[in-house]
Amino acid sequence: MAIHLTLPDGSVREYSDGTTGLEVAAAIGAGLARAAVAVTIDGEEFDAGLPISIDGAFSVITDDTDEGRVVLRHSTAHVMAQAVLDLFPGATFAIGPSIADGFYYDFDVDRPFTPEDLERIEARMHEIVDADQPFERDELSVEEALDLFSDQPFKTEIIKGVDETEGAAPDAVSVYRNNGFVDLCRGPHVPSTGRLGAFKLMRSSGAYWRGDENNPQLQRIYGTAWENQKELTAYLDRLEQAEQRDHRRLGAELDLYSFPPVLGSGLALWHPKGAVLRSVIEDYSRRTHAASGYSYVFSPHVAKADLWKTSGHLDYFADSLFPAMELDGGQSYILKPMNCPFHILIYKSRSRSYRELPLRFFELGTVYRYERSGVVHGLLRARGFTQDDAHIFVSAGGVAVELERLLDFVLMVLRDFGFEEFEADLSTRDPEHSIGDPDLWDIAETALASALEKAELPYEVAEGEAAFYGPKIDIHVRDAIGRRWQISTLQLDFAQPENFDLSFATADNVKERPVMIHRALLGSIERFVGVLVEHYAGAFPCWLAPVQATVIPVADRHHDYATEVAAALESAGLRVETDAADETVGEKLRRAITHKHPAILVVGDDDQRDGTVGLRMREDAAEHRGVPLADAVAELTAACAPPR
RNA sequence: GCCGGGGUAGCUCAGUCCGGUAGAGCAACGCAUUCGUAAUGCGUAGGUCAGGGGUUCGAAUCCCCUCCCCGGCUCCA
Numbered sequence A: 001m002a003i004h005l006t007l008p009d010g011s012v013r014e015y016s017d018g019t020t021g022l023e024v025a026a027a028i029g030a031g032l033a034r035a036a037v038a039v040t041i042d043g044e045e046f047d048a049g050l051p052i053s054i055d056g057a058f059s060v061i062t063d064d065t066d067e068g069r070v071v072l073r074h075s076t077a078h079v080m081a082q083a084v085l086d087l088f089p090g091a092t093f094a095i096g097p098s099i100a101d102g103f104y105y106d107f108d109v110d111r112p113f114t115p116e117d118l119e120r121i122e123a124r125m126h127e128i129v130d131a132d133q134p135f136e137r138d139e140l141s142v143e144e145a146l147d148l149f150s151d152q153p154f155k156t157e158i159i160k161g162v163d164e165t166e167g168a169a170p171d172a173v174s175v176y177r178n179n180g181f182v183d184l185c186r187g188p189h190v191p192s193t194g195r196l197g198a199f200k201l202m203r204s205s206g207a208y209w210r211g212d213e214n215n216p217q218l219q220r221i222y223g224t225a226w227e228n229q230k231e232l233t234a235y236l237d238r239l240e241q242a243e244q245r246d247h248r249r250l251g252a253e254l255d256l257y258s259f260p261p262v263l264g265s266g267l268a269l270w271h272p273k274g275a276v277l278r279s280v281i282e283d284y285s286r287r288t289h290a291a292s293g294y295s296y297v298f299s300p301h302v303a304k305a306d307l308w309k310t311s312g313h314l315d316y317f318a319d320s321l322f323p324a325m326e327l328d329g330g331q332s333y334i335l336k337p338m339n340c341p342f343h344i345l346i347y348k349s350r351s352r353s354y355r356e357l358p359l360r361f362f363e364l365g366t367v368y369r370y371e372r373s374g375v376v377h378g379l380l381r382a383r384g385f386t387q388d389d390a391h392i393f394v395s396a397g398g399v400a401v402e403l404e405r406l407l408d409f410v411l412m413v414l415r416d417f418g419f420e421e422f423e424a425d426l427s428t429r430d431p432e433h434s435i436g437d438p439d440l441w442d443i444a445e446t447a448l449a450s451a452l453e454k455a456e457l458p459y460e461v462a463e464g465e466a467a468f469y470g471p472k473i474d475i476h477v478r479d480a481i482g483r484r485w486q487i488s489t490l491q492l493d494f495a496q497p498e499n500f501d502l503s504f505a506t507a508d509n510v511k512e513r514p515v516m517i518h519r520a521l522l523g524s525i526e527r528f529v530g531v532l533v534e535h536y537a538g539a540f541p542c543w544l545a546p547v548q549a550t551v552i553p554v555a556d557r558h559h560d561y562a563t564e565v566a567a568a569l570e571s572a573g574l575r576v577e578t579d580a581a582d583e584t585v586g587e588k589l590r591r592a593i594t595h596k597h598p599a600i601l602v603v604g605d606d607d608q609r610d611g612t613v614g615l616r617m618r619e620d621a622a623e624h625r626g627v628p629l630a631d632a633v634a635e636l637t638a639a640c641a642p643p644r
Numbered sequence B: 001g002c003c004g005g006g007g008u009a010g011c012u013c014a015g016u017c018c019g020g021u022a023g024a025g026c027a028a029c030g031c032a033u034u035c036g037u038a039a040u041g042c043g044u045a046g047g048u049c050a051g052g053g054g055u056u057c058g059a060a061u062c063c064c065c066u067c068c069c070c071g072g073c074u075c076c077a
Helices: A021-028 A030-035 A066-087 A115-130 A142-148 A153-165 A229-244 A247-253 A272-291 A305-311 A340-348 A396-416 A438-455 A495-499 A525-536 A556-571 A585-594 A605-610 A629-639
Strands: A002-006 A012-016 A036-041 A044-047 A056-062 A102-108 A136-141 A172-178 A181-184 A198-208 A217-226 A302-304 A332-335 A359-368 A384-394 A422-427 A459-462 A472-478 A484-493 A515-524 A549-553 A576-578 A599-603 A612-617 A620-628
Touching: A012 A021, A021 A030, A021 A036, A021 A056, A030 A036, A030 A056, A036 A066, A056 A066, A066 A102, A066 A115, A066 A172, A066 A181, A066 A217, A102 A198, A115 A198, A136 A142, A142 A153, A142 A172, A153 A181, A198 A229, A217 A229, A247 A525, A272 A359, A272 A384, A272 A396, A272 A515, A272 A525, A302 A305, A305 A332, A305 A340, A305 A495, A340 A359, A340 A384, A340 A495, A340 A515, A384 A396, A384 A525, A396 A438, A396 A472, A396 A484, A396 A515, A422 A438, A438 A472, A438 A484, A484 A495, A484 A525, A495 A515, A515 A525, A549 A556, A549 A585, A556 A576, A556 A599, A556 A605, A556 A629, A585 A599, A599 A605, A599 A629, A605 A612, A605 A620, A612 A629, A620 A629
Parallel strands: A002 A056, A422 A459, A549 A576, A549 A599
Antiparallel strands: A002 A012, A036 A044, A036 A056, A102 A217, A136 A172, A172 A181, A198 A217, A302 A332, A359 A384, A384 A515, A422 A472, A472 A484, A484 A515, A599 A612, A612 A620
8 A cells, every 4th residue: 555645846755554754754855854843744733753644735844944843842841841740749730832932831839930940840851852752642532531630630621621612523632642741732742852952941930720810820831942052042142132122221221211119110200311202202193193183182180980980981990990089078089091081071062063073082191090010011011101092983974984094094103103014903892891782893893894904904803802892903013023012002982972972963963973983093102112112222213312413522622613513403403412521532422322322423623623523323333524514414304304 | 919039329230048237340420631433540429238027136138018120920002
């Protein structure tokens, strides 16, 4: 008997029945066999060591592909579980998947892991790898599996779950054994533990069983694993690079903002340079909104509890509210977690006509949310933050057009700030945590989906992730090192107009209920600045840079001329510093460079005599000597012009 | 909120395990230096060791509580 395998290049090869994937790979090439971690037949993944007895499209999964790394990481997670069960008698283990860049495994142990434990576990893992134990697959009936894992409650629960949820499924479960260790697993795995090795345990933490905080907390160990030492080192370097971009570190280094502990958790202070950056962003925001048909409004930071009762926040957002302030006369006031009720009250201040719609109220509104103590994180997750928030009141028939318009606007804004890759999430209704008519929800979700399709934005549906009052689109950007950040949010709301009994007069003079769209493009200004700092690693495009140019006099006798140069730049609208410190030129230059100023102008004797400057741009370390001052002003003004 | 790890000078960190009255580099300040593209030299000052309580003859160090930070979990802009 022979089997016929179609290789990715289209050629068909014949092998004897029972040939393993690894043998096929070896027959194609020794290098391929060395890199093979698993194979696919007709798109389905199998162990490389599995004897093949069917015809089909065959390909080898190599260790340097995404799929290959998943196999590698998953196998490494097994080895880690084996090491933990060796070293911690009585420990039970839950799940251990491959994740981006690595893997984790959850354990129930007597006490949490210490950093020293991780070292011991890692050492034991290396012993297992050195022993080169083969991974052996075995198929068991559910009863056999339950028996085998009778002392492992989490595995037992998983086996039972498999039986329940996968109706079509197997009356059998697969397990993998290496040495005495056996784990429930779908596979595939690498042929043997010797195939692993470039890994590192990163950290441990608590994690709830099945991600539910009502369940017991397990101890999770995170690790990273790669196909070779070089890739592992490169990954660790990337982590270090990311750390250099940390907005909290750069915020201190560039003197942008701070989080003094006496202020309180989740609250930021904006220093002068950070305030410049923020103002530039806010000015841009006001400008573009005005040009896009929005009206600017203001609202206070607190309001009576009754207002939040009507809006539903008191019922559905209670966990995120700061405690109410009880005022004289028994009135209770609440610090605003959102701006919407205020904009609604402005809408309601008089009767509205269809002629006014869509009505767009825009505010840089500062809101306060009592975030749980473990989640605050610099500017990215704060307890007080300012949204570029707007509420659009539109007729039901106008929603589709308005959404399309809005998506264009969002993408324009994000592109202006230097982002180029976008992905959207469409969050749908959570029946447990929502208000309003489910039929309206369906209509709203459809409207959002079709707007996304028209805008050709790639999106995924996030079931049950919507806000309590309506479905939403969240837009994510990719930053300079490929990380994904959620920035914009765009939410449809049929419920609030109902709650507040909003209406407008139609052309036929009948009352109709408007639809509301909540939207924030930059999201939170705080968060957006944090993301920008990390995206640009502090080296902002000139229009955003708090300091756009530094003037450096070579010696004291050039101070007057330096002041003249700075004045010329300032009168052209540029943000300039003059570094007149009693330091060497090298030191002053270094200071400007480490502070990532876009332009440096050095002025000495020649410049003073000729009315020139030595101009050095951040992107081009070479200096241009003897540039006439007027030319330098023109060049910098052009380089620092805002996008619109 | 939960699980770990932390908090020592403005910043980065040593000292904590094995209690005996606090140390470095950078920054700051002063003096000298006046210099052309990534750190000039010398000197000075600076800390209720996060806060509170306890143990002890004696606490940065051991114990408890609170606050704040970091990494996860959960949650989220």
